[in-house]
Amino acid sequence: MTHASDAPPARGDRLTLDGHIAGAGTQEGTRIVVGRWLRSPLGAFADVMVERPDGTRVLLAPDEDVAALVTRLYTFDAVHVVDVRVAADRAARTWTVEAGPLDARLTLGGRTPVGHLLSSLPRAVTGSAVTSGLVAGVAAVVLPGVRTRGSGVDGTPERYAAHDQHALVAVDARWGDRTLGGLRPVAPPVRFGFSSVPERPSVTAVHVVVG
Numbered sequence: 001m002t003h004a005s006d007a008p009p010a011r012g013d014r015l016t017l018d019g020h021i022a023g024a025g026t027q028e029g030t031r032i033v034v035g036r037w038l039r040s041p042l043g044a045f046a047d048v049m050v051e052r053p054d055g056t057r058v059l060l061a062p063d064e065d066v067a068a069l070v071t072r073l074y075t076f077d078a079v080h081v082v083d084v085r086v087a088a089d090r091a092a093r094t095w096t097v098e099a100g101p102l103d104a105r106l107t108l109g110g111r112t113p114v115g116h117l118l119s120s121l122p123r124a125v126t127g128s129a130v131t132s133g134l135v136a137g138v139a140a141v142v143l144p145g146v147r148t149r150g151s152g153v154d155g156t157p158e159r160y161a162a163h164d165q166h167a168l169v170a171v172d173a174r175w176g177d178r179t180l181g182g183l184r185p186v187a188p189p190v191r192f193g194f195s196s197v198p199e200r201p202s203v204t205a206v207h208v209v210v211g
Contacts, residue, residue: 013041013211014209014210014211015040015041015069015208015209015210015211016039016040016041016207016208016209016210017037017039017040017041017207017208017210018037018038018039018040018206018207018208019035019036019037019038019039019040019205019206020035020036020038020203020204020205020206021033021034021035021036021197021203021204021206022034022036022095022106022168022201022202022203022204023168023186023190023196023197023198023201023202023204024104024106024168024171024173024183024186024201025183025184025185025186025187025201026171026173026180026181026182026183026184027180027181027182027183027184028053028175028178028179028180028181029052029053030050030051030052030053030173030175030180031050031051031186031190032048032049032050032097032102032104032171032173033048033049033050033190033192033197034046034047034048034049034086034095034097034104034106035047035048035049036086036088036095041069042065042066042069045062045066045084046062046084046085046086046097046099047059047060047061047062047066047070047084048060048084048097048099048102049070049074049076049190049192050102050175051190051191051192052175055191056077056078057075057076057077057078057190057191057192058076058077058078058079058080059071059074059076059078059079059080060080060082060084060099060100060102061079061080061081061082061084062081062082062083062084063081064081067079067081071153072152072153072154072156073152073153073154073156073158073193073210074152074153074192074193075153075191075192075193076192080100082099082100083098083099083100084098084099084100085097085098085099086098093107093108093109094106094107094108095108095203101175101176102173102174102175103173103174104171104172104173104174104180105171105172105173106168106170106171106203107168107169107170107171108166108167108168108169108203109166109167109168109169110166110167111164111165111166111167112165112166112167112200112202114162114165114198115164115165115166115202115204118162118163118164118165119163119164150193150194150195151194152193152194152210153193156210156211157210157211158193158194158208158209158210159208159209160195160206160207160208161206161207161208161209162204162205162206163205163206163207164204164205165198165202165203165204165205166202166203167200167201167202168183168201168202168203169183169201170182170183171183171201183201184201185199185200185201186198186199186200186201187199
């Protein structure tokens with residue numbers, strides 16, 4: 001997936017992104033967070049955040065502009081600019097992820113109970129700044145470790161509005177020449193920023209407001 005060659009957004013700009021976030025754990029202990037952004041100030045792009053079993057946090061970004069945007073908001077021990085491709089096959093219900101040392105195939109299952117609830121609500125409710133406090137409180141109870149409001153590394157406010165969610169039911173992944181094993185919960189939680197992804201592996205449709 002590529003993105004437009006727009007200039008990177010400046011600090012202080014209000015930014016919005018629409019897309020999906022996939023979170024999965026593996027038996028080997030690596031936890032993977034894939035962002036597949038369909039609309040953003042930089043066009044369409046994908047990025048991958050990886051936390052290795054020893055706690056090392058790695059960003060795999062497709063170019064310097066994306067790396068600059070993501071590292072404004074999240075903390076990493078290493079940042080690598082590599083070719084990042086995420087191919088979504090609706091018929092097969094899979095995501096194929098190729099990002100530097102990571103090769104992964106994620107298999108989607110049915111809508112989760114949270115997804116049923118989210119998809120039944122009008123976007124005016126789930127995405128409103130007015131109701132974001134209520135949504136944040138519900139998320140904290142239903143999805144421990146997940147926060148929908150917070151601040152990036154540079155102090156920029158962030159707000160996540162989730163609209164749908166489907167379970168991940170399988171993962172086939174390699175890191176270099178090492179097989180990462182089967183699907184496990186995202187535990188312990190990833191430590192990139194103010195919030196983790198749900199412990200239950202899933203793909204969540206989100207609208208993100210930064211600033």
